Amino acid sequence: xxxxxxxxxxxxxxxxxxxxxxxxxxxxxxxxxxxxxxxxxxxxxxxxxxxxxxxxxxxxxxxxxxxxxxxxxxxxxxxxxxxxxxxxxxxxxxxxxxxxxxxxxxxxxxxxxxxxxxxxxxxxxxxxxxxxxxxxxxxxxxxxxxxxxxxxxxxxxxxxxxxxxxxxxxxxxxxxxxxxxxxxxxxxxxxxxxxxxxxxxxxxxxxxxxxxxxxxxxxxxxxxxxxxxxxxxxxxxxxxxxxxxxxxxxxxxxxxxxxxxxxxxxxxxxxxxxx
Amino acid sequence: xxxxxxxxxxxxxxxxxxxxxxxxxxxxxxxxxxxxxxxxxxxxxxxxxxxxxxxxxxxxxxxxxxxxxxxxxxxxxxxxxxxxxxxxxxxxxxxxxxxxxxxxxxxxxxxxxxxxxxxxxxxxxxxxxxxxxxxxxxxxxxxxxxxxxxxxxxxxxxxxxxxxxxxxxxxxxxxxxxxxxxxxxxxxxxxxxxxxxxxxxxxxx
Numbered sequence: 068x069x070x071x072x073x074x075x076x077x078x079x080x081x082x083x084x085x086x087x088x089x090x091x092x093x094x095x096x097x098x099x100x101x102x103x104x105x106x107x108x109x110x111x112x113x114x115x116x117x118x119x120x121x122x123x124x125x126x127x128x129x130x131x132x133x134x135x136x137x138x139x140x141x142x143x144x145x146x147x148x149x150x151x152x153x154x155x156x157x158x159x160x161x162x163x164x165x166x167x168x169x170x171x172x173x174x175x176x177x178x179x180x181x182x183x184x185x186x187x188x189x190x191x192x193x194x195x196x197x198x199x200x201x202x203x204x205x206x207x208x209x210x211x212x213x214x215x216x217x218x219x220x221x222x223x224x225x226x227x228x229x230x231x232x233x234x235x236x237x238x239x240x241x242x243x244x245x246x247x248x249x250x251x252x253x254x255x256x257x258x259x260x261x262x263x264x265x266x267x268x269x270x271x272x273x274x275x276x277x278x279x280x281x282x283x284x285x286x287x288x289x290x291x292x293x294x295x296x297x298x299x300x301x302x303x304x305x306x307x308x309x310x311x312x313x314x315x316x317x318x319x320x321x322x323x324x325x326x327x328x329x330x331x332x333x334x335x336x337x338x339x340x341x342x
Numbered sequence: 343x344x345x346x347x348x349x350x351x352x353x354x355x356x357x358x359x360x361x362x363x364x365x366x367x368x369x370x371x372x373x374x375x376x377x378x379x380x381x382x383x384x385x386x387x388x389x390x391x392x393x394x395x396x397x398x399x400x401x402x403x404x405x406x407x408x409x410x411x412x413x414x415x416x417x418x419x420x421x422x423x424x425x426x427x428x429x430x431x432x433x434x435x436x437x438x439x440x441x442x443x444x445x446x447x448x449x450x451x452x453x454x455x456x457x458x459x460x461x462x463x464x465x466x467x468x469x470x471x472x473x474x475x476x477x478x479x480x481x482x483x484x485x486x487x488x489x490x491x492x493x494x495x496x497x498x499x500x501x502x503x504x505x506x507x508x509x510x511x512x513x514x515x516x517x518x519x520x521x522x523x524x525x526x527x528x529x530x531x532x533x534x535x536x537x538x539x540x541x542x543x544x545x546x547x
Contacts, residue, residue, distance in 0.1 A: 078462060081462070101495045101496075101497065101501065101505060102497060102498075102501040102502040102505050103502070103505035103506070103509065131450075131453040131454055131456070131457045132457045132460065134454075135454070135457075135458070163453070165445075166445050166446075166449050166450050166453070167450060169442055169445050169446055169450075170445070170446045170450045173442060173446045189437070191436060191437070192436070193382070194382060194385040194386040194389055195378075195381055195382035195384075195385035195386070196385070198378045198381035198382050198385065199382055199385075201359075201378050202378060202379075202382065205375070215437060217434075247363065248363070260493065260512070263512055263517075264512065264513075264516055264517040264520035264521055265520065265521075265524065267513065267517065268521075281493055281508065281512070282493050282494070282495050283493060283494075283495045283505050283508065285495070286495030287495075308495075311494070312494070314461070315490060315491070315494075318461075318465050318487075319487055321465060321469065322465065322468055322469060322472065322483055322487070325468075325469040325472040325473055326472055326480065328473070329472055329473060329475060333475065
């Protein structure tokens with residue numbers, strides 16, 4: 068097969084395979100599950116400590132590039148928190164995070180039209196990155212309200228801080244700026260795998276109470292939620308494992324073809340050099 | 343004069359915030375809040391100025407018929423749509439449902455689509471690197487594929503060793519390299535900051 072044919076065929080095969088993987092009821096037969104449950108258990112323990120009607124401040128600063136990796140876990144987590152009678156208050160410090168937070172908040176309201184607006188408060192977008200985080204921390208510590216003047220949220224009632232991190236602003240900034248200022252209120256985070264090496268020391272030191280940072284930990288947490296709710300919440304936004312597998316397989320085959328071609332073309336060159 | 347004023351300002355503000363973190367004093371807290379609010383206002387102003395500058399630049403590109411006219415029109419229409427939706431009479435600004443719809447129904451899917459294409463462009467870049475006979479590229483590709491496979495959430499007998507291997511790879515070799523880079527960057531930033539604060543040389547030397 069010529070290089071041009073491979074170039075043309077590969078994206079088409081990928082799209083068709085992904086569509087087939089999604090269309091086939093993949094999750095029924097190829098369910099993602101995980102054997103490493105330590106992170107999920109730690110996360111559950113922190114959430115179990117929440118009292119009913121607690122306010123959970125959701126620092127939503129995911130980015131478009133990595134959000135797909137953590138989206139299933141974030142959606143399950145938000146639904147889990149609401150099922151535990153927690154109130155959510157979204158705040159974003161990056162424009163991409165604000166857009167994604169708005170989308171998730173809108174999705175929650177569409178899924179449950181009976182959901183009262185004050186259970187998912189919106190503090191909006193705060194410019195100023197670290198400086199804005201200091202303002203948030205002061206509002207939690209000093210019992211001030213933040214958000215639009217028409218619908219402010221009193222952050223004195225915060226019982227948990229949840230950070231949904233991304234490449235632009237993640238748990239590191241929250242731990243540095245907020246944790247020293249808010250006392251014993253626990254902070255948990257969901258981040259893409261790329262941030263794990265940066266965030267792991269904060270988990271070890273206890274500054275982060277719990278963390279979900281890899282697809283394996285996310286799958287374990289979703290399993291736990293599905294088990295605890297009789298499958299009611301675990302199905303939310305789960306990825307199509309078959310489609311992911313197809314995508315990965317096609318990518319690997321495409322790269323292997325390039326590797327084989329390279330080896331095949333370098334052999335005659337080496338033989339010619341020897342001659 | 344400029345070289346003295348800016349480092350002095352940085353030292354004063356930095357010390358003020360540090361002291362406020364350590365000592366409980368209402369007056370000090372008020373001053374620190376003022377400084378932090380000023381930083382937020384400056385950041386908001388900078389973001390606004392950047393948006394305005396982008397709009398003006400694209401309008402000028404269009405007027406002078408240079409660059410990418412389709413891109414310029416798309417940017418200007420997008421900005422106009424959001425401004426009209428948020429600022430029209432009776433609208434409630436950023437919380438207006440029309441602004442929300444533009445973000446949720448247009449911006450998020452378009453952004454997600456662009457980044458989904460990154461999967462394919464990354465694969466294409468890897469393939470090109472292999473074709474160019476780069477040994478480093480081959481090692482990188484193999485490492486990336488191995489990590490991707492190990493990170494798949496698979497249960498059963500194969501799942502546990504895979505998860506353990508993924509945890510070890512992330513915590514030890516990748517963690518070591520990543521943290522080494524972070525420590526290096528932090529030391530460099532600290533040295534540069536100290537040089538700037540002490541007025542030793544300039545950053546553009």
